[in-house]
Amino acid sequence: MELLVVVAIIATLIALLLPAVQGARESSRRSACQNNLKQLAGAVQQFSSANGRLPPGVTANGACSDPRFYHLGIGPNWAMLVLPFMEMSTLFDPSSGPITTYVQNAMGATPGLTGGSTWATQARIVSQAVPTHLCPSDLGNERPWSNVAAPGGGSIRWARGNYGANAGPSYFAPSAGPTFFWSIIRSGSGSSADPYVYTERTDIRDSLYGLGNPFLGGWVMGVNSKIQQRHITDGLSKTVLLGELRISPSDLRGTWALGVVGGSLVAGSGRSDSPGPNFSLVGYDDIQDCSNDPANGMGCGSSAGQVTLKSRHSGGVYTAFCDGSSSGSLTPSPNWCTTVSIPAWTAAVSRSIADAAGRHGPPAGPAMGRPRPPPLATPKAAGRRHHPERRAGKGGVGAAMISMVITRGWERSGHSSRLPAFSSSSGDFVCRACARGGASPSSSS
Numbered sequence: 271m272e273l274l275v276v277v278a279i280i281a282t283l284i285a286l287l288l289p290a291v292q293g294a295r296e297s298s299r300r301s302a303c304q305n306n307l308k309q310l311a312g313a314v315q316q317f318s319s320a321n322g323r324l325p326p327g328v329t330a331n332g333a334c335s336d337p338r339f340y341h342l343g344i345g346p347n348w349a350m351l352v353l354p355f356m357e358m359s360t361l362f363d364p365s366s367g368p369i370t371t372y373v374q375n376a377m378g379a380t381p382g383l384t385g386g387s388t389w390a391t392q393a394r395i396v397s398q399a400v401p402t403h404l405c406p407s408d409l410g411n412e413r414p415w416s417n418v419a420a421p422g423g424g425s426i427r428w429a430r431g432n433y434g435a436n437a438g439p440s441y442f443a444p445s446a447g448p449t450f451f452w453s454i455i456r457s458g459s460g461s462s463a464d465p466y467v468y469t470e471r472t473d474i475r476d477s478l479y480g481l482g483n484p485f486l487g488g489w490v491m492g493v494n495s496k497i498q499q500r501h502i503t504d505g506l507s508k509t510v511l512l513g514e515l516r517i518s519p520s521d522l523r524g525t526w527a528l529g530v531v532g533g534s535l536v537a538g539s540g541r542s543d544s545p546g547p548n549f550s551l552v553g554y555d556d557i558q559d560c561s562n563d564p565a566n567g568m569g570c571g572s573s574a575g576q577v578t579l580k581s582r583h584s585g586g587v588y589t590a591f592c593d594g595s596s597s598g599s600l601t602p603s604p605n606w607c608t609t610v611s612i613p614a615w616t617a618a619v620s621r622s623i624a625d626a627a628g629r630h631g632p633p634a635g636p637a638m639g640r641p642r643p644p645p646l647a648t649p650k651a652a653g654r655r656h657h658p659e660r661r662a663g664k665g666g667v668g669a670a671m672i673s674m675v676i677t678r679g680w681e682r683s684g685h686s687s688r689l690p691a692f693s694s695s696s697g698d699f700v701c702r703a704c705a706r707g708g709a710s711p712s713s714s715s
Contacts, residue, residue, distance in 0.1 A: 299406040303432075303514070303581075303588055306402050309356060310433055310512055311590035314348070316355035323498050325351045327435045327491035328529025329373050332381035332458065332465025337493045338442055338574045339558055340522070340530050341419035345372040346389050347529030348435045348491050349403065356402060364393035377494050381458075381465040387421035396421075396428050396527040403431035403526040407582045410517040415525050417559065431526025434515045434536040434579070438489030439616045439623075440474050441556075442537035442575040451475060452575075453537065454493055468493040472622060478541040479616050488621030489537070490592065499592070503622045506593035510619050513547075513589040516580040518568055520561040523577070531577050532557040538576030540616030547579040547587040547615075554578070 317325050329345035330337035337344050346369045353362040362369075372385030390396045397414065404411050411430040418424035440453030451474055458466040472488045490497060490511055502509050513536055517524030525533040532555060538544050544554055552562060555570035555577045562570050567580065581587040617623050 300583055300588075303405040303407060303583070306405065307433060307512055307514075307588055307590045309402050310349075310352070313352040313355040314511065317352045318499065320355070323496045324348075324491055326377070326493065326495045327437050327489065327535050328493055329376035330466070330468055330493050331372060331375040331383060331385045332462075332467070333383040333460055334376075334466060335460055336444055336456075337454070337468065338444070338530060340417070340421065340528060340533075343385075343387075344421065344529055345376055345385055347527060347534050349400075349431065349433075349526050349534050350389075350395065353400075358400070361395060361398055361400070365389060365395040368392050377496075381467055383460075383462055383465060387423075390420075390422040390426060390527075394422075394426065396426060399429045400431065400526055403429075403433055405432040405514060405581065408432050408517050408524070409582070410519040410524070413519050415522050415528075417522070420528070428522075428525045428528055430517050430524050431534060432515055432517065432524055432581075433512050433526070434532075434534050434577075435491040435512055436489065436510045436619055437492050437531065437535045437537035438472075438621065439479065439487045439540045439619045440471070440489075440538065441541075442492075442531045442535065444468065444493075445471075451478070453487070453489060470495065478543065479612065486620070486622045487616075488623070490621055491535075497621070501621065502592050504617070504620060507591055508618065509592045509621055511590045511592045513579040514581040514583075514587045515577070516568065516582065518561060518563070520563075521557060521559060521570075523555070523557060523560065523568070530558065531575055532560070536577055536579055536619070539578045539619045540612055541576070542612060544576050544578045545612050545615065548581065549578060550580060 314324060325348040328337055328347045331343065331345060334343040334345075336342050350362070350365075350369060351373075353359070368385070368388035372389045375382030375385045399411070411432075414427035414429055416424055416427050420426060420428065438453050441451050442454065443452040444454035444456035445452045446456050453471055453474075455469045455471050456466060457469075458464045460466050470489060470492055472486050474487045488501075489495060490502065490509060499506065515524050515532070515534075515536065521532075522528060522530065523532040528534055531537045538556070539546065548567060550564065550567050551569045552564045553569060553571040554564075555568070556573040556575050557570045557577060558574040560570035560572075561568075579587045579589065
């Protein structure tokens with residue numbers, strides 16, 4: 271009898287302690303995830319300092335007819351280009367030749383048709399796991415992705431990753447005509463005399479956003495883009511730079527070196543069928559060759575060009591904003607907005623939604639002409655030693671780690687302002703109504 275009492279007491283203690291242990295472990299994993307985003311944002315900052323612009327989300331040469339599809343000849347992405355600024359030159363250097371060749375053909379004064387897939391196959395850089403790109407709270411990083419139609423063919427195993435660059439609120443697809451909710455304008459025919467050229471469309475005309483028609487949007491890192499800090503007219507502290515993606519064991523979602531939406535890019539967030547982080551029902555993500563799994567929050571459709579931020583953290587996702595403010599936490603504060611409207615999220619992922627000058631896109635001028643030809647500046651070429659982990663948060667495109675808690679879904683809320691702003695003064699992601707001291711929309715429910 272006494273033995274049974276002792277066993278019962280021990281079992282009760284274990285039951286009480288186990289949640290605390292699990293909570294401590296998840297807290298540690300969240301801290302590691304925050305640090306990863308801080309380092310990645312710092313590397314983007316260093317790239318910007320050395321090259322005078324942010325890295326492109328993905329490169330597409332003059333022969334690539336549609337940069338949202340991996341089988342049509344896309345090139346290196348932002349995550350590969352910032353490797354030298356993460357003190358990972360040993361990974362980047364063996365493939366630097368074909369990477370530079372492709373980027374030159376994509377972003378030179380006259381786009382070329384060559385470049386191929388050697389950037390992916392030489393030294394198989396895309397198969398190398400990069401710990402900084404992996405959130406320890408997620409699952410599936412031990413299962414690489416491969417596809418016979420991907421760059422390099424089916425023998426290439428693409429390593430996983432959990433972070434995507436902000437490619438804007440618009441549907442990530444090219445159009446030569448007046449399809450105003452697609453973010454990419456394509457010109458040319460793909461020939462050597464008339465190569466494909468990609469530019470950005472920001473005058474979005476789509477009622478799914480709830481912001482009127484048209485409104486300005488704009489990506490931070492897009493196709494062959496050359497965005498500078500001054501082009502982020504909504505403010506660096508109010509514009510998302512990077513955010514979390516969940517790995518899908520059965521499709522390309524969460525693949526650090528693959529520059530497509532869902533792989534290492536986030537686009538189309540803020541639409542009514544992609545209303546905010548951790549929402550993915552049937553048809554919500556539009557991912558090439560995806561596996562529809564809405565029961566696990568990984569619903570998708572058969573097209574390509576839209577995905578929203580996701581994580582396995584309890585309560586929300588982490589993001590890096592385009593300023594250098596300090597990191598936040600996932601613990602709700604008294605001023606937390608637990609319900610954020612679709613327009614609020616659209617504003618957060620838009621670069622120039624509130625451009626008072628009414629410009630459709632970045633300011634005109636030499637900086638926004640055809641990007642200057644690479645080679646890209648690297649830490650060594652820039653003549654200084656880079657320490658992103660030390661420099662992050664000192665201005666420019668840093669690592670404002672803002673956490674968002676989504677406790678009862680993303681829906682339209684009754685904010686008085688049509689263009690909500692965000693405050694990161696205490697590390698909290700809050701809407702303008704909460705920042706003014708008003709009650710959050712969820713407080714009345």
